[in-house]
Amino acid sequence: MLSKEENDLITRTNDDSPLNDMMWRYWLPALLSQELPDSYSKPVAVRLLGEELVAYHLADGRVGLLQEHCSHRGSSLVYARSEGDCLRCIYHGWMYDVDGNVLDTPAEPARSVIKNKVHHPSYTTHETAGMIGAYLGPKDKQLVFPNYRFTEAPEENVYVTKVLMDCNWLQGVEGECDSAHVSLLHQRYDQLAEGRPILHDLAPEYETEETDFGLRLVALRKQNDRTQQYVRISSFVMPCEVWVPVFNREIHFYVPIDDTRTWRYDLGYLKRPVTQADVNRAHSDR
């Protein structure tokens, strides 16, 4: 059991918290592609690790990610106008490019050089598998985007959903790692008719294995005839993912919004095109 101090240490999302220090070093899902459907979409507010950000489409399809509050007087850039690959704040017209450079300050005197002195916080993004990932850490420490198998799957074989969880990210991960609930919460007695096993053993034994990516979690359940075991293997993958055996494989990301709220993204991929029934079933089977 964690002490309150230990719990705070790994759930607080202040700027200088150890959690942010660690999470900023990884690529994290920031929003779904469908939240920014095309280059004419309005900028969208993004909340991540206590940061208030804004995402927008560039003309070439890339996604820009800037600090939400204008470096001039703090207006929200959610209301900014997209101009080519830039955002123009609607208050006094400061214009920012995707790297946070200030290109125009129309309300300043002609002799003003303030735009050369201000740099607006900007972040790197990477879009794949229906999600837009963000890297918020130091630029010189940026990791290459992970080459997971789902990043190479055909678009039509992948599904991704997003839900708001009213708890901190660690509570979500803890629930996911606790495999015992699967025998009760997700038990479906109609599975017998489909030839799928019923989980008779409600108190699985656990084994864990430390790996270079995180932890491998093994739940062992006796089958009724006692000659076989049902072995359910899932993995905690740093910094906030759990890979679970739903269908082919499903990945659940628990991304901190702030100290008490979390975005959960569920990403799955099949060996054939996904149907809506697949997505519904994956979610009802958990």
Ligand code: FES
């Ligand atoms: S507050 Fe944005 S330009 Fe003034």
